[in-house]
Amino acid sequence: MKIYLFTFYFLHIISTIHSRRCWNRLAGTRVFPEDGDAKELQPIEFEASYRLPQQYVYLWPSINDHEREVLQDSFHQIARRTCIQFNELDYKPWYHADRWKADQPYVIIKKSKQFIAYTDNKIEDINQRSLLYITDAALNHPEFNTSRGMVMAQLLNFMGYKEELLRPDAASYIQPISEIPDRNIPKFTDEQLQWPFDPESVTISHNARFMYELTIYCQTRKNTDIGAGQRVGLLTRWDAIKLNSMYCPDKVGQADPRYGPCVLPRKSNRSTS
Structure with a gap:
């Protein structure tokens, strides 16, 4: 039996005052056509998606x-x-x-x-x-x-979808502004790393914006966008692209890795890309 144990820690802040106590529950949208029924998909045999x-x-x-x-x-x-x-x-x-x-x-x-x-x-x-x-x-x-x-x-x-902050290239786009405990670096799939770093990914802690800031290589997002996907409880567009690349590549659709969230400004005022 293989046991995988990940130390889980939480980012603490002194206190924050919310302008409202009750938030609407947000809902996401599909990124592939309705006819792509997951029940009909055949298992994909490649090393990354086990x-x-x-x-x-x-x-x-x-x-x-x-x-x-x-x-x-x-x-x-x-x-x-x-x-x-x-x-x-x-x-x-x-x-x-x-x-x-x-x-x-x-x-x-x-x-x-x-x-x-x-x-x-x-x-x-x-x-x-x-x-x-x-x-x-x-x-x-x-x-x-x-x-x-x-x-x-x-x-x-x-x-098998790992935290974006732990990517090998993450340091180019985001840096800590306070002392961060050392963490084990997981093994990333090629399918996840072939797409650009996403500071809004649901994998990044909702509190990370208090402990990190974006670098000059991520000018199309603000520090307040860090961890936005987890705060609103939705996959970002790039989360969906990476996950579909891992499990159903034919459902990825049109996406250009040269124009990720740190390069291309958001088209709307939505919290996730």
């Missing part, structure tokens, strides 16, 4: 109604803009026949107090089971949209 775009999920019984809603909305937002689908199943005990179907791997999602982690193991050479821990802080953030964004980032990390 999971299937179809994931079958059991939510642990201790997850409450609010947390379930956050998870379900996170599944929905990911599916709207990519071919990745988390299909929730009614929870069943380990001995139930549905948990032993050959060639249908499944994920059990639990809640963790302090860290995000996941394990993958083979059950008696019949099926693969993954156990994924989502942090309590993500599931219960006071702002629903931000809670959804934090959960989406953790789900996508499980799918």
